[in-house]
Amino acid sequence: MAPQIHPLVILFASVFTSNILLTNFLGMCSFIAISKDMKSSNGLGLAVTVVLTITVAINWAVMRYILVPLDLMVYRYIVFIVVIAATVQMLEMIIDRVSPALYMSLGIFLPLITVNCAILGAALFMQIRNYNFIQTLTFGFGSGLGWWLAILALAAIQKKVTRAPVPAGLQGPGITLITIGFMALAFVGFSGMLNVQ
Amino acid sequence: MSYLIAPLAIGAISGVMAALIAIVDLITNNYGEVNIAINGGKKNLAVKGGSPLLLTLSSEKLFLPSACGGRGSCGACKCKVLTDIGPHLPTETPYLTPEEQKDNVRLACQIKVKADIGIDIPEDLFNVKQFHATVLSIKDVTYDIKEVLYDLNGETVEFESGKYVQLVIPPYDKIKGSTQRAYSMSSRPSNKTQIEVLVRLVPGGIATTYVHEHLKVGEKMDLIGPFGEFKRTPGHSVMLCIAGGSGMAPFKSMLYDMLETGEKDREVWYFFGARSTRDMFYLEDMRDLETKLPNFHFVPALSEPEEGDGWDGPTGLITDVLDTYLKQHISAEGKTLEGYLCGSPGMIDACNRVMNENGITQDNIYYDKFA
Numbered sequence: 001m002a003p004q005i006h007p008l009v010i011l012f013a014s015v016f017t018s019n020i021l022l023t024n025f026l027g028m029c030s031f032i033a034i035s036k037d038m039k040s041s042n043g044l045g046l047a048v049t050v051v052l053t054i055t056v057a058i059n060w061a062v063m064r065y066i067l068v069p070l071d072l073m074v075y076r077y078i079v080f081i082v083v084i085a086a087t088v089q090m091l092e093m094i095i096d097r098v099s100p101a102l103y104m105s106l107g108i109f110l111p112l113i114t115v116n117c118a119i120l121g122a123a124l125f126m127q128i129r130n131y132n133f134i135q136t137l138t139f140g141f142g143s144g145l146g147w148w149l150a151i152l153a154l155a156a157i158q159k160k161v162t163r164a165p166v167p168a169g170l171q172g173p174g175i176t177l178i179t180i181g182f183m184a185l186a187f188v189g190f191s192g193m194l195n196v197q
Numbered sequence: 198m199s200y201l202i203a204p205l206a207i208g209a210i211s212g213v214m215a216a217l218i219a220i221v222d223l224i225t226n227n228y229g230e231v232n233i234a235i236n237g238g239k240k241n242l243a244v245k246g247g248s249p250l251l252l253t254l255s256s257e258k259l260f261l262p263s264a265c266g267g268r269g270s271c272g273a274c275k276c277k278v279l280t281d282i283g284p285h286l287p288t289e290t291p292y293l294t295p296e297e298q299k300d301n302v303r304l305a306c307q308i309k310v311k312a313d314i315g316i317d318i319p320e321d322l323f324n325v326k327q328f329h330a331t332v333l334s335i336k337d338v339t340y341d342i343k344e345v346l347y348d349l350n351g352e353t354v355e356f357e358s359g360k361y362v363q364l365v366i367p368p369y370d371k372i373k374g375s376t377q378r379a380y381s382m383s384s385r386p387s388n389k390t391q392i393e394v395l396v397r398l399v400p401g402g403i404a405t406t407y408v409h410e411h412l413k414v415g416e417k418m419d420l421i422g423p424f425g426e427f428k429r430t431p432g433h434s435v436m437l438c439i440a441g442g443s444g445m446a447p448f449k450s451m452l453y454d455m456l457e458t459g460e461k462d463r464e465v466w467y468f469f470g471a472r473s474t475r476d477m478f479y480l481e482d483m484r485d486l487e488t489k490l491p492n493f494h495f496v497p498a499l500s501e502p503e504e505g506d507g508w509d510g511p512t513g514l515i516t517d518v519l520d521t522y523l524k525q526h527i528s529a530e531g532k533t534l535e536g537y538l539c540g541s542p543g544m545i546d547a548c549n550r551v552m553n554e555n556g557i558t559q560d561n562i563y564y565d566k567f568a
Contacts, residue, residue, distance in 0.1 A: 062210065066206060066210065070202055070203075070206050072202070072203055072206055072207070075203060075206075075207055078207060079207060079210055082207075082210060082211050082214055083210070083214065086214035086215070086217065086218055089218055090217060090218055090221045093218075093221050093222055093225045093226065094221060094225055096225065096309075097225035097226070098225075100283045101283075104283070104284060104286070
């Protein structure tokens with residue numbers, strides 16, 4: 001078993017020092033595509049946080065009570081993806097019914113998230129790191145918050161960058177990737193402070 | 198038996214998830230019976246809620262125009278919604294002008310019927326039917342245009358010349374799912390039991406490839422219609438019709454309709470553009486019409502005439518020919534000139550420009566723009 005890291009430590013680590021986006025570079029496609037606009041970034045960040053928290057918890061239960069006892073861990077990729085896709089689908093239907101306003105701000109991003117690799121990545125990390133349920137929950141929630149924070153930060157920086165004289169060859173994705181690199185440096189710089197594994 | 202555990206377990210997990218989705222769908226999508234009030238209560242439909250408006254209406258035999266079949270990619274199924282059903286979805290806004298958004302015009306394929314709603318649609322749409330037609334004949338009028346005649350199998354169609362129908366193209370080859378494409382009717386309104394369309398082969402086009410390479414005489418095909426705003430105005434204004442290729446269709450219908458309904462004295466100029474003689478068709482029919490309609494002038498023009506094809510008519514782009522005729526042959530004194538256009542969006546824009554330059558205002562120019 002892994003050493004019992006306090007869930008709060010995991011929460012802070014996954015938001016800041018081990019940010020799933022900036023240290024593992026997971027969930028980049030939607031990150032780069034949506035980060036041009038602050039409002040959409042906010043909606044997408046919220047959606048990722050909600051979906052990550054829920055799916056990582058369900059996947060933990062599926063793993064603990066089905067995959068491990070039946071010795072089916074080699075199939076975890078397929079099973080995790082099926083669980084994520086189904087959960088997102090149900091979430092979309094429920095939000096559509098319960099709150100049209102929330103559906104407008106969050107629901108339309110849900111289909112985008114099904115294929116977001118950060119979601120699958122988090123499920124695999126919680127397995128590799130042998131987290132218990134509470135740890136898994138805080139890890140999922142923290143990773144979502146970290147992703148949300150990163151996309152908001154990038155959207156804000158991009159706003160400034162649009163007014164800066166960017167060399168022709170670097171405009172668009174080029175300068176965005178360099179910006180993300182700098183952000184990653186800033187986050188990773190503190191990685192010694194908190195231990196997650 | 199241990200090798201069965203893996204497929205069974207994974208099958209079971211997927212099955213449970215699918216069942217959960219079905220259950221959630223059953224609970225959240227159950228809106229009970231709702232009422233759709235159309236045009237201020239002229240028609241009321243009691244329907245099951247939870248489906249997109251377009252689908253709900255078509256299951257009640259009310260057909261809004263739609264070229265993409267409800268995928269939200271053509272923007273044709275616009276209708277005005279009178280009740281509050283929430284803000285516009287991001288999937289609708291690209292197809293709506295700011296004025297339309299202010300008027301709460303929505304795309305019927307994107308909005309779900311969740312509660313009682315009221316909508317406004319053009320009166321004409323009550324006339325729209327789905328015909329289960331049979332192909333009577335397919336004729337090659339040029340090397341790339343086919344004239345297709347459908348028999349409506351006992352149903353009748355009521356329409357004015359200029360309207361179009363949507364051909365329902367069934368899935369074929371690599372095209373999965375059925376598709377709808379709009380074609381102007383070239384048959385006369387007096388012929389209520391048949392519909393004729395002209396289909397020009399567009400390389401890679403879903404409907405045109407189907408009609409040209411797969412459709413056979415005797416085959417069944419569904420048509421939905423009539424749709425469209427394009428029709429001639431009553432009165433004695435001078436009609437300037439401009440078409441190219443299969444854009445011939447609505448004018449063929451209109452001219453024969455004028456002949457049949459006794460509208461024989463109206464001044465009509467019909468400019469028909471083609472590349473070379475092998476793209477030219479119906480020449481004799483049009484010349485024949487010229488003798489029967491005293492004020493009808495047919496002006497065919499070739500843009501790329503070839504040596505030795507014996508063409509002695511006008512040459513050049515149809516817009517240039519139109520410009521020359523407007524300046525030299527057609528007098529506007531004491532008359533209103535009206536433009537009637539049928540062709541590609543590029544041709545329509547160019548004709549609009551030439552007509553505007555010659556003093557024909559935009560509200561006197563009529564066309565249906567097919568994307």
